[in-house]
Amino acid sequence: xxxxxxxxxNPDKIKESxxxxxxxxxxxxDALLLDKKRRDIIGExxxxxxxxxxxxxxxxxxxxxxxxASAVIAxxxxxxxxxxxxxxxxxxxxAELNTKLLYIPNIPHESVPAGDDEKANVxxxxxxxxxxxxxxxxxxxxxxxxxxxxDDKRAVKVTGARFVIYKGLGALLERALINFMLDVQTRExxxxxxxPPILINRDSMTGTGQLPKFENDAFKLVEPDYFLAPTAExxxxxxxxxxxxxxxxxxxxxxxxTPCFRKEAGSYGKDMKGIVRMHQFNKxxxxxxxxxxxxxxxxxxxxLNAESILQKLDLxxxxxxxxxxxxxxxxxxxxxxxxxxxxxxxxxxxxxxxxFEDFQARRARIRFKDKENKVCFVHTLNGSGLAxxxxxxxxxxxxxxxxxxxxxxxxxxxxxxxxxxxxxx
RNA sequence: GGAAAGGUGGCCGAGUGGCCGAUGGCAGCUGACUGCUAAUCAGUUGGUCCGGGAAACUGGGCCCGAGGGUUCGAAUCCCUCCCUUUCCGCCA
Numbered sequence: 001x002x003x004x005x006x007x008x009x010n011p012d013k014i015k016e017s018x019x020x021x022x023x024x025x026x027x028x029x030d031a032l033l034l035d036k037k038r039r040d041i042i043g044e045x046x047x048x049x050x051x052x053x054x055x056x057x058x059x060x061x062x063x064x065x066x067x068x069a070s071a072v073i074a075x076x077x078x079x080x081x082x083x084x085x086x087x088x089x090x091x092x093x094x095a096e097l098n099t100k101l102l103y104i105p106n107i108p109h110e111s112v113p114a115g116d117d118e119k120a121n122v123x124x125x126x127x128x129x130x131x132x133x134x135x136x137x138x139x140x141x142x143x144x145x146x147x148x149x150x151d152d153k154r155a156v157k158v159t160g161a162r163f164v165i166y167k168g169l170g171a172l173l174e175r176a177l178i179n180f181m182l183d184v185q186t187r188e189x190x191x192x193x194x195x196p197p198i199l200i201n202r203d204s205m206t207g208t209g210q211l212p213k214f215e216n217d218a219f220k221l222v223e224p225d226y227f228l229a230p231t232a233e234x235x236x237x238x239x240x241x242x243x244x245x246x247x248x249x250x251x252x253x254x255x256x257x258t259p260c261f262r263k264e265a266g267s268y269g270k271d272m273k274g275i276v277r278m279h280q281f282n283k284x285x286x287x288x289x290x291x292x293x294x295x296x297x298x299x300x301x302x303x304l305n306a307e308s309i310l311q312k313l314d315l316x317x318x319x320x321x322x323x324x325x326x327x328x329x330x331x332x333x334x335x336x337x338x339x340x341x342x343x344x345x346x347x348x349x350x351x352x353x354x355x356f357e358d359f360q361a362r363r364a365r366i367r368f369k370d371k372e373n374k375v376c377f378v379h380t381l382n383g384s385g386l387a388x389x390x391x392x393x394x395x396x397x398x399x400x401x402x403x404x405x406x407x408x409x410x411x412x413x414x415x416x417x418x419x420x421x422x423x424x425x
Numbered sequence: 426g427g428a429a430a431g432g433u434g435g436c437c438g439a440g441u442g443g444c445c446g447a448u449g450g451c452a453g454c455u456g457a458c459u460g461c462u463a464a465u466c467a468g469u470u471g472g473u474c475c476g477g478g479a480a481a482c483u484g485g486g487c488c489c490g491a492g493g494g495u496u497c498g499a500a501u502c503c504c505u506c507c508c509u510u511u512c513c514g515c516c517a
Contacts, residue, residue: 038475039474039476042474042475042486043475043476045486046475046485049485049487050484050485050486053486053498055497056444056497057443057498059443059497060443060444061443061444063443069497072497073496073497074497076498077496078497079497080498244471
């Protein structure tokens, strides 16, 4: 969320930045008008309240001394009624202003390339190279069906389209991946493991920026007013909602595995093959709370932490710096990590690492006392480390043999009872 | 799900309509004393919003789980919701 003071002080600069993010600039003008109105009302009502407080004390004294206070009380009744009217106006204006501010996206960092969409993204680096095959590599859905490790047809019976059943060694591979990724992040990179709730209340969804604008993207319970977590970012970032941390507490690194639930609204008919775009998928998430001055260094480190998984799995990938038009609502700077799927003959995003600066912290009221004891907002970051729905296919496709077996990557074998390949039963 | 008791500042805990943003204790910070540690004494201690000021700071509003209500005046009375604890029920 935006600091209204920032908008008040340099509206043109803010508008210039938001233009790059394809934002309706009237939001900014509306917010400024409401801000002015709000402060005018506060000026009026607080004068009345100060008088009210003063005279109330005098009434108390008069009563104590046994004097008749009825004339003063009658006069204060009028003031009190006025205060109620002003307070009602103020509450209304506050709510309107807040709504405007909640719909204004974050400002992109100056290092982010300007552009309308993903075409303006910049390739930052590659790792590894496309594996070569002496046969035509198959897509993961064909291999998985042949090996009987994924079943999407029966998942339709259980739930519906865009759900999948992991079966046998497929389920074991999925579980191995999750454990492997958590172990790397906790043991090598200093993250604390979290297992959070995956039903989320409205305030937390607002805190990380999913609400109010993107309510249609999330699955929602009929009762109570809870949402299914679209990513562990939501429950884990909100762990410190409404807290004032101490300088010595920072930085905080959390990692969490959760299933993630997304409606994928607007993508009907797209990417229906395989498991790359499911309503439910598994993801290990990395979340950081850091001092403002450190957040861009921390973003680089976080991205490398996510990449390290792909390196250990020996999977070819590239890192993209997203353009202003391709970034999400809350982010100030985002790197996407895209892993190569040889069978599909394309890269797929398997991680998105973002610095939100104080955007989420302001919404979720996550602050800390700095060395001078001043209360300020922390910076929050997160990134997938990684999403299995894009990683599992990459592993299957990159490690396939001519006769449709899958070689298990070395690092996963300890997690799979030592087996080195998945074969047809 | 049923019944009861509660939610007060970093922590403990007092306060049932009028100088209560809140007694007291602990912890923290500052100073004094002490060779050091400890002890003792004195002072001090939150958040947020609006205004003034370059700033230190300062004037005012609001904050006693959340939101409403009654009243000239609410931590205190009333209503709704949330949460905690205990007992009963149910249950992986």
